[in-house]
Amino acid sequence: DTEVTQTPKHLVMGMTNKKSLKCEQHMGHRAMYWYKQKAKKPPELMFVYSYEKLSINESVPSRFSPECPNSSLLNLHLHALQPEDSALYLCASSQVTGGEQYFGPGTRLTVT
């Protein structure tokens, strides 16, 4: 089973709201990732967790806050977002960092 699940599928939030995106995998992978993808562009890496520790933060604004409660779960907490943050947010996992990555279906976020 190579499934990564993400909730919610769609999210509309105002610029003053606080919301969270959730990701789960049960493949025993030890690396998990958050990406942002704009239309007609490849995914852009935001965060990497390796063995539940944040190992890469690609200079992402502090209004995005990741959390890895355990090896199967990954959250992305959102606060005071801007309309330009509207995008498809993707979670991925791999057995180890650098290995082939398996993506979830994404959360389509709209900031109004």
Next chain:
Amino acid sequence: QKEVEQDPGPLSVPEGAIVSLNCTYSNSAFQYFMWYRQYSRKGPELLMYTYSSGNKEDGRFTAQVDKSSKYISLFIRDSQPSDSATYLCAMNDMDSNYQLIWGAGTKLIIKP
């Protein structure tokens, strides 16, 4: 010059044709190569991955890597309308920088 070059297309071919999708890269340290398929508004799906030069086959898909030319290809045989999607190549060097470097993605259209 981008590290990975991929023609964004669109590439339109008739059903049943053999499709060739390609990426070139500049970093000779890249050693791990992946192809993803992405349907509109969905997450990328891992199709093929390979470490070495040569060919790797999986059903109707063949991935080819030529490290001497810094050129990778994905061939799709007996193409179907359901293969219509955007195809992204991705690669990394595993050792010093395990972040995936992405091509721009090629939009493929299979005409019935």
